[in-house]
Amino acid sequence: MSQEIPYKIYLNENELPKAWYNVRGDMKEKPAPLLNPATLQPMTAEELGHVFCDELVAQELNNTDCYIPIPEEVRNFYKMYRPSPLVRAYCLEKQLDTPAKIYYKFEGNNTSGSHKLNSAIAQAYYAKKQGLIGVTTETGAGQWGTALSMACSYFDLDCKVFMVKVSYEQKPFRREVMRTYGASVTPSPSETTEIGRKILAEHPGTTGSLGCAISEAVEKATSTPGYRYVLGSVLNQVLLHQSVIGLETKAALDKYGIKPDMIIGCAGGGSNLGGLVSPFIGEMLRGEANYDIVAVEPASCPSLTRGKFAYDFCDTGRVCPLAKMYTLGSGFIPSANHAGGLRYHGMTPILSKLYDDGYMRATSVEQTKVFEAAQQFARVEGILPAPESSHAIRVAIDEALRCKETGEEKTIVFGLTGTGYFDMVAYQKFNDGEMSDFIPTDADLEASFKNLPKVD
Numbered sequence: 001m002s003q004e005i006p007y008k009i010y011l012n013e014n015e016l017p018k019a020w021y022n023v024r025g026d027m028k029e030k031p032a033p034l035l036n037p038a039t040l041q042p043m044t045a046e047e048l049g050h051v052f053c054d055e056l057v058a059q060e061l062n063n064t065d066c067y068i069p070i071p072e073e074v075r076n077f078y079k080m081y082r083p084s085p086l087v088r089a090y091c092l093e094k095q096l097d098t099p100a101k102i103y104y105k106f107e108g109n110n111t112s113g114s115h116k117l118n119s120a121i122a123q124a125y126y127a128k129k130q131g132l133i134g135v136t137t138e139t140g141a142g143q144w145g146t147a148l149s150m151a152c153s154y155f156d157l158d159c160k161v162f163m164v165k166v167s168y169e170q171k172p173f174r175r176e177v178m179r180t181y182g183a184s185v186t187p188s189p190s191e192t193t194e195i196g197r198k199i200l201a202e203h204p205g206t207t208g209s210l211g212c213a214i215s216e217a218v219e220k221a222t223s224t225p226g227y228r229y230v231l232g233s234v235l236n237q238v239l240l241h242q243s244v245i246g247l248e249t250k251a252a253l254d255k256y257g258i259k260p261d262m263i264i265g266c267a268g269g270g271s272n273l274g275g276l277v278s279p280f281i282g283e284m285l286r287g288e289a290n291y292d293i294v295a296v297e298p299a300s301c302p303s304l305t306r307g308k309f310a311y312d313f314c315d316t317g318r319v320c321p322l323a324k325m326y327t328l329g330s331g332f333i334p335s336a337n338h339a340g341g342l343r344y345h346g347m348t349p350i351l352s353k354l355y356d357d358g359y360m361r362a363t364s365v366e367q368t369k370v371f372e373a374a375q376q377f378a379r380v381e382g383i384l385p386a387p388e389s390s391h392a393i394r395v396a397i398d399e400a401l402r403c404k405e406t407g408e409e410k411t412i413v414f415g416l417t418g419t420g421y422f423d424m425v426a427y428q429k430f431n432d433g434e435m436s437d438f439i440p441t442d443a444d445l446e447a448s449f450k451n452l453p454k455v456d
């Protein structure tokens with residue numbers, strides 16, 4: 001029976017989704033709205049329009065339409081690297097000697113090396129359609145900045161990237177990929193914005209954080225005519241675009257009549273996981289099916305497993321709207337770890353709400369265990385995984401080993417969000433036995449929770 005399933009399940013071009021799926025349409029209780037930090041009232045379309053492109057504002061606020069058509073131009077770009085394969089991890093199964101069946105959806109087959117291009121191209125398209133000159137953004141590990149610079153060069157838009165200083169210094173090659181695609185890259189915090197100068201004055205020598213870089217990028221966009229800000233995760237619109245991952249996964253599984261039991265994804269801001277699981281959670285919300293959905297986060301930045309479900313700022317500089325989400329506090333700066341894409345203090349409001357309502361669970365894993373899984377996976381499946389993605393691999397392997405004990409023939413699907421070629425410093429630390437795990441104490445978290453804004 002299992003022999004009939006190929007190593008790679010490919011969809012053809014015509015099977016590429018024609019519309020994104022908006023899980024909010026099927027949620028009876030909607031995620032809480034973004035609040036204006038000054039008035040604490042829900043952000044209006046007009047207010048959001050100062051920061052984001054108009055069409056993206058409409059998508060951000062759309063809680064009702066389940067399907068939103070993918071523009072032809074975006075779909076044509078998708079065709080260059082999608083549909084992405086759903087791979088049956090036969091070699092890993094064999095090595096683990098497990099009765100479990102393991103599949104992964106591989107999003108690393110494009111130059112940016114991750115799923116982020118799925119939303120970058122959509123956001124660049126709407127910016128161009130609105131006649132803008134360019135966009136600003138932040139990037140942590142560099143994946144989002146790389147994806148956005150590719151998307152902007154395709155649509156001939158200017159792209160200004162604020163890159164967290166520690167990554168700017170540690171990942172010069174990422175920076176050069178962005179510049180090759182025409183983006184300008186500034187280490188953050190920088191002297192080029194008011195908020196950057198303020199953060200530098202308060203924390204001299206800081207190596208930056210995603211939250212700081214967001215503040216700078218927003219300030220730059222709102223103070224430069226013809227520019228808007230774009231964000232690579234967390235927002236509703238980003239989850240919407242990433243639903244292409246889940247729609248393709250579901251189509252590929254349906255093609256072979258496979259029903260997954262467990263769906264696993266790593267969670268930073270929650271966009272790949274949200275995109276992967278949206279169509280499946282949609283079935284759960286409509287009472288059609290049930291799945292065990294698992295978010296995996298680093299033990300060093302455990303927003304779902306140890307955070308609070310509360311309104312909080314999306315950025316360190318507290319210039320962005322407030323979002324109701326699982327958060328460690330906008331002032332929380334995680335210790336240096338190597339999964340740069342999972343260092344955000346909060347979690348997308350959609351997944352936060354679904355998690356709070358019991359539609360998914362979450363677990364956290366330590367860095368050395370993550371790299372053990374990454375190495376094991378690379379050696380048998382060939383792909384060198386991103387550290388972020390390897391969080392999901394860890395949990396998939398652990399579950400498959402558990403199935404070996406119990407004899408369960410469970411079907412496990414996980415999101416392999418990207419490749420790790422730019423993370424070789426991290427792999428080097430691991431290979432040299434010099435990797436350690438930093439886990440915040442309860443006291444660290446309590447101190448950070450004290451600064452949550454008071455919203456009733």
Ligand SMILES: *Cc1c(COP(=O)(O)O)cnc(C)c1O
Nearest residue numbers: 233268269270271272341388418
């Ligand atoms: C950015 C990134 C993530 C985490 O971001 P989400 O918004 O949580 O998906 C995971 N994997 C890779 C490879 C990334 O680049």
